[in-house]
Amino acid sequence: MSEQEINLKNNLTMLTDFYELTMANGYFENGFENTIAYFDMFFRKVPDGGGFAIMAGVQQVVEYLENLTFTREDIEFLRGKGIFSGAFLDYLKNFQFSCDVWAVPEGRPIFPGEPIVTVRGPVIQAQFVETMILLCINHQSLIATKANRIVRAAQGRAVMEFGSRRAQGADGAVMGSRAAYIGGCVGTACTLSDRDFKIPALGTMAHSWVQLFDSELEAFRAYAKAYPTNCLLLVDTYNVLKSGVPNAIRVFDEVLKPLGMRPAGIRIDSGDITYLSCKARKMLDEAGYPDCKICASNSLDEYIIRDMIMQGAQVDTFGVGERLITASSEPVMGGVYKLSAIEHPDGTVIPKIKISENVSKITNPCFKGLWRLFDRESDKAIADVITLADEIIDDTRSYDIFDPEHVWKRKTVENFHAEPMRVKLFEHGKKVYHSPELSQIRAFCEKEVDRLWTEVKRFENPHHYYVDLSPRLWNEKNRLLSEHSF
Template sequence: MNTEQKLNMTMLCDFYELTMGNGYFQAGYQDRITYFDVFFRDVPDRGGFAICAGLDQLIDYILDLHFDQEDIAYLRGKQIFSEDFLTYLENFRFTGDIWAIPEGTPIFPREPVVTVRASAIQAQLIETFTLLCINHQSLIATKANRIVRAAQGRTVLEFGSRRAQGTDGAITGARAAFIGGCRGTACTISDQLYAVPAGGTMAHSWVQMFDSQYEAFKTYCEVYPTNATLLVDTYNVLKSGVPDAIRAFNEVLRPRGITRCGIRLDSGDIAYLTREARRMLDEAGWSSCQISASNSLDEYIIRDLLQQGAQVDMFGVGERMITASSQPVFGGVYKLAAVEDDRGRIIPKIKVSENVDKITNPHFKKPYRIYDRATGKAEADYITVWDETVDASVPLELFDPRATWKRKTYTDFTIRPLQVPVFQGGRLVYQRPSLQEIQTYCMEQVETLWDEVKRFENPHNYYVDLSQKLWDIKQSLLRQSR
């Protein structure tokens, strides 16, 4: 294969999706309408919530679904697919419906994040890429949001490209980190493709290239007087790094009336060094100089640094964000929830397991979010069968589907559907927001959560409850399965 040839992402699928597709075709099931849900079972890092991301890339994938002649030739060469099926794939397009929770929305376990209604072959074929998009970007957006909240209003930048797990991990990872709250990235192509603001100044090699550290700093200030952030830990932060930076600021920036500048530390005792650096800069009249810190940071280290009085205005976070190293798998799954019979009736389907967490919620469903009218805070999510309506003018009793005796009645509340239509009959109907709009929406939605849900350790359990009708259907299917 020519490595310069653009990859057809339709072929980024698990092989069983093709063997099942061929099987459906041979069994006459190719036109059977199915309903699949994307959901996850556990929040990464044992947190209280996750952040939904990846929908935009899923949209691009659906719009470009097709099989090239090279793809058909490859599949024919496997000698297990019928010619009728290969002919079907030659004209393949997605003609189904997709509903999804918008990017930037806080999401919780076991609720449908994406719902696909399509013929069996179409719905099955898009499983892998759908999960790839939602799992990866939701994971990074969730981790980034934790880190941004730990920074308590200070700027957080994504610095992880060189340690990301592959090119897409770096590129779309930076996009997801921006959704989660990062202000920018070091990854240039993510700015070019997605308008994630890219920036950067110098590495240690710049300082080492010159005969002296002062000469390196002075030259950089002369070349970039309005963007002078100097890396001060190549040799000794307090004995030479900060003093040489102050000297360069005094000799190059001050005569030009420029007060905007910065220093960065990438090693050492960040709490102690930034406190001392802040004192030295202030004494030299550079209270406007910002201090940045990097070096294997995460939400816990940042929280501890701030508790120790670290004087940091900006954090650059790399590997532990872009790889979500503390829990590098999101765990979203794609499960059949219903099929339609020949008369268009929806027949619920359930997956049963001895592991209770793996028992699915059947049927074509609609997830809602309930808000307290007085506080505006999110109280619980509520999943109904697709044809149920919720009247916010009458009391609504919810119960824990795992412990049904736990009940609560809501009286003064508002409710909104979580999913929005994305594709209808294969046609894109969703107005795609800008990345900045997604980030702003994310910050607004996170603010609707109670602080107890946002704790890093032992967060409050946010309830995702089933309607009585849906719960009854589930119990009926479980009884039948016995």
């Protein structure tokens, strides 16, 4: 592969909806080249009816924006379309990203309607980056949110991400395992994710290992000899209780005991795992292996895990595959990217609103800020407030919040602590953010989820968390709505 081909392959600049380019060319041709615009990314609904989502994918947005560049081949490809002006193509040739970008950092709980990403800059640029910002954040936030649900269902037991083979493409696997780790998984089956992201990769054997030998016993024996320090045996190739567990115990006795080693565990991948795990636990305990872990896999998700634990399953580790890596129960996080304001050449900011007959689809106009209020005593989150960008919530005094749709619902918050929820990623196109290590993001996620009330964390009918507008923003939105009304 020539360097040029390699470059083409790594360059995701062209992973953009074609209309971003037709609009960019149109903006350029209509003299909007230097018009400054503000765009917000937000989502409307938490997947699976959950109470909150987990922000993820920011690091990939940063890398995408840092590497934005149109190659000569890209320009020639676009020229071949026959609809872009020469001047515009020259502009792309010299494209230099110069926007300001803010985002909620990865691992933080987020709620519908919040501007989780804001881009401010020349409209051609701020518009162009829509597709990849949405793609990265929608995908990873979806998987981090799902992983966090599954991890919470496991109540402290370890959850492994096992889904590469069922992922939607290579990035689905790798970035999915990254997001799953942020959401609380302890590791992954994907070797590449360990190499590139230091997510612990684990794995031992498939059924084919057992089948390749003349008997299950020989297969287990060979594995124990090869991996005495990490001897985890898959016990369901033939029959878990009649063959798998007895053979495992025999091999622990024969191979590990003389070496002074303890077994790592057994894995059950089919059948009634709750029942089988209880029986297997008893057999292992009686054989003198109460420390031998039991790992379960096979079409698990948060509901099955919750039920298994409720029914007393003796499982120490859950390996979760397709239902996590695709978030199969609701495989889309429907984040959108909407214009919220433009600047006149004199610097005046003109707020913009998108009207819809569907009230929930009406956007919040203006250049905005985002705050989370925490109770000082419990350190639990009380509400989020979307403000105008220049507002600062003064937490030395009481603060009135109100429901933006039902404004008579009001509450005075006292003894609280206000935190701005977002960080700045780029300033005039220059990266000003240094992403934490992935393990730090994972720890941050755990801590921030812990700062939510239990009621918000329910799987069914979670408490509706308040995301309110500041009075100034609310007034501005209503002014625009009345101007536009038909």
